[in-house]
Amino acid sequence: MEETEVFERVVKILTPWVKNDEALTSVGMETSILDDLKVNSARLVDVVIAFEDDFDIEIADEDVDQVNTVGDAVNLISGKL
Amino acid sequence: MGSGPSGSQPRSDRIGAGASGTPEARVDSGLAARHARQHVRQRRVSWLAAPLWIGVSALVMRFRFGYRIAQARSIRARYRAIRRQSDAPMLVCANHLTLIDSFLVAWALGSAFYWLRHFDELPWNTPESTNFARTPLSRMLIYVAKCIPITRGGAREGVGDVLERVKYLLGRGETALLFPEAGRSRSGRVEENAAAWGVGRIVGAVPRCRVLCVYLRGRRQETWGDYPARGDVMDVSINCIEPKSDARGVRRSRDLALQIVRELMRMEAEYFRARQ
Numbered sequence: 001m002e003e004t005e006v007f008e009r010v011v012k013i014l015t016p017w018v019k020n021d022e023a024l025t026s027v028g029m030e031t032s033i034l035d036d037l038k039v040n041s042a043r044l045v046d047v048v049i050a051f052e053d054d055f056d057i058e059i060a061d062e063d064v065d066q067v068n069t070v071g072d073a074v075n076l077i078s079g080k081l
Numbered sequence: 082m083g084s085g086p087s088g089s090q091p092r093s094d095r096i097g098a099g100a101s102g103t104p105e106a107r108v109d110s111g112l113a114a115r116h117a118r119q120h121v122r123q124r125r126v127s128w129l130a131a132p133l134w135i136g137v138s139a140l141v142m143r144f145r146f147g148y149r150i151a152q153a154r155s156i157r158a159r160y161r162a163i164r165r166q167s168d169a170p171m172l173v174c175a176n177h178l179t180l181i182d183s184f185l186v187a188w189a190l191g192s193a194f195y196w197l198r199h200f201d202e203l204p205w206n207t208p209e210s211t212n213f214a215r216t217p218l219s220r221m222l223i224y225v226a227k228c229i230p231i232t233r234g235g236a237r238e239g240v241g242d243v244l245e246r247v248k249y250l251l252g253r254g255e256t257a258l259l260f261p262e263a264g265r266s267r268s269g270r271v272e273e274n275a276a277a278w279g280v281g282r283i284v285g286a287v288p289r290c291r292v293l294c295v296y297l298r299g300r301r302q303e304t305w306g307d308y309p310a311r312g313d314v315m316d317v318s319i320n321c322i323e324p325k326s327d328a329r330g331v332r333r334s335r336d337l338a339l340q341i342v343r344e345l346m347r348m349e350a351e352y353f354r355a356r357q
Contacts, residue, residue, distance in 0.1 A: 041233060041240075042263050045278035048331045058330045061282045065241030 001081050006055075006074050013050045014070070017043050029071030037070075051077055116246050123224060124255075128200055130225045135203070138184055138226075139193040147312035148299075150189045156317050160190045160293075163321045164202065169289035170251040171321075173204050174280060174341050176271050176296050176349065177260035178305045180212060185309070186258060186295050189317040204258035205250055207231045207243055233263055244279050251287045259283070261341045269304030271296075271345045278331065281338030284324055292341055294320050296348035318348050 011027055018024055019038035023031060033039050039047065044067075048059050051073065057080040067073050127134075142148045150156065164171075175186050183206040187196065196203040206223075210230040214220045223230060231243045247257045263277035284290045299313035309315070322344050326336040 042275060042277050045331055045335050049335065052330070052332070060330050061286075061334055062241065064331060065238050068238075 001078070003074060003078060006078050006081070007070070009054060010051070010070060010073050010077065013054055014039065014047060014073075017047055027070060029069065029074065031070045032068055033070060033073070034068070055081065057081065116242075116249055120246060120250060123227075127225055127227050131197055131200055134222075134226050135193050135196050139188060142181075142184060142188055146308070148185070148188075148309060149314045150185075151314050151316050153189065156189055156319060157191055157195070159319060163293065163319070166321075167289075167291065168254070169291050170254065170287050171256050171291045171293055172247075172251060172280070172283060172287070173256060173258040173293045173295060174261050174345070175258065175294070176298070176345050177262050177265045178269065178298065178302055179265065179309050180307050181309070182260070182297065183208070183258050185297055185315055186317075189295070189297060189315065190319070201255045203227060204256045205229060205247070206258050207247065209233050209264070240279065244283055248283050248286050251283065251290065257283075261338055261345070265305040267305060269302075271342060271349050273339065273342055273346060276335070276338045276342040278334045278338045280341055281324070281326075281334035281336065284337045284341070285326070285333050290323075292322050292324060292344075294322060294341060294344045294348060296345055296352060298349075298352060316352065318352065320344065320348060 007029070011024070014033065014037060015024065017037075017039045019040070020036065023036045023038070027037070031037060033044070033047075034041055044064065048064055048067075051057070052059055055077050057077065059076070059080070063076055067076060173186065173190075175182060179185075183204070187203060191199070191202070205227045207229050208214070208223060208231070210232045213223050213228070214230040220230075229243055229246055232239055247259070251257060259280050261277055261280040262272060262275040263279075264275075266272055266275065284292060296318045297315055299309040299315050301310040301313045322340070324337040324340040326333045326340075328336050
């Protein structure tokens with residue numbers, strides 16, 4: 001799967017949890033999921049489970065510690081496909 | 082059992098004491114030596130200062146603010162009975178309404194004298210950095226008072242670091258207190274959708290981990306706030322559970338965290354039923 005496709009699907013999955021809709025208009029690989037998109041940190045687990053379901057992968061707890069930006073999520077998922 | 086000031090050797094000073102292959106050793110295995118050093122150092126400082134900070138905390142809560150724990154004797158007896166049932170690691174999880182809940186929970190479970198004699202049972206806490214670690218003085222105080230500050234919503238690696246340390250200390254037979262809702266409940270009630278999966282992550286990673294659920298609420302505590310009302314009486318209930326899940330990865334952690342939060346919700350419902 002192309003990275004751009006993973007990126008688009010990641011952004012689509014994130015969208016329902018995003019509190020800063022404005023940041024979505026300029027979202028990129030460097031966009032911080034918590035600081036820029038204002039996703040509630042307690043809800044990050046739901047986002048990650050949605051990644052698992054959508055991409056049919058399994059993500060370990062420790063992997064989540066590496067995910068700060070949209071790009072981190074894209075790279076994590078791409079590495080598991 | 083005593084490992085505090087009256088004990089001969091602090092348990093957590095014996096880093097690396099667990100035999101290879103034991104649950105403790107497995108918990109230790111992924112931990113950087115830095116964690117171990119940090120922990121031993123902080124525990125030692127906290128242990129040496131324990132007679133002062135534990136005693137002062139209890140006196141301030143009782144006489145400065147006039148707080149009381151309803152049926153403290155029976156709660157503490159129940160806690161000791163739960164402790165005697167097993168030597169498995171224990172994580173304490175409580176509902177969260179005020180900034181001093183961790184002190185109140187500890188006070189409810191044991192007297193100052195009890196904690197001095199059983200120092201490693203006295204839970205470590207993970208207070209929010211922005212509330213408690215703003216100045217050098219406050220950072221020093223929480224360092225002494227068995228606290229590992231965490232930045233909620235901060236860099237994932239930082240949060241993961243704290244969780245690793247909690248796993249480590251549980252594996253060494255010490256105790257930690259976490260609030261599974263992460264922050265103080267803005268609705269004043271335990272909320273299922275606020276369940277922080279980090280709690281489940283710890284429970285899932287520590288073999289045989291038991292969870293002591295503590296529901297604590299001041300009789301005049303209508304909703305969340307900074308401090309309970311002066312002179313308030315705290316009602317406390319405790320129940321020990323062993324969350325289990327067949328799921329894997331992050332899903333497992335969420336499942337375990339939800340079991341804890343639902344137990345707290347059950348205890349809360351019981352509390353309000355009893356008050357009617």
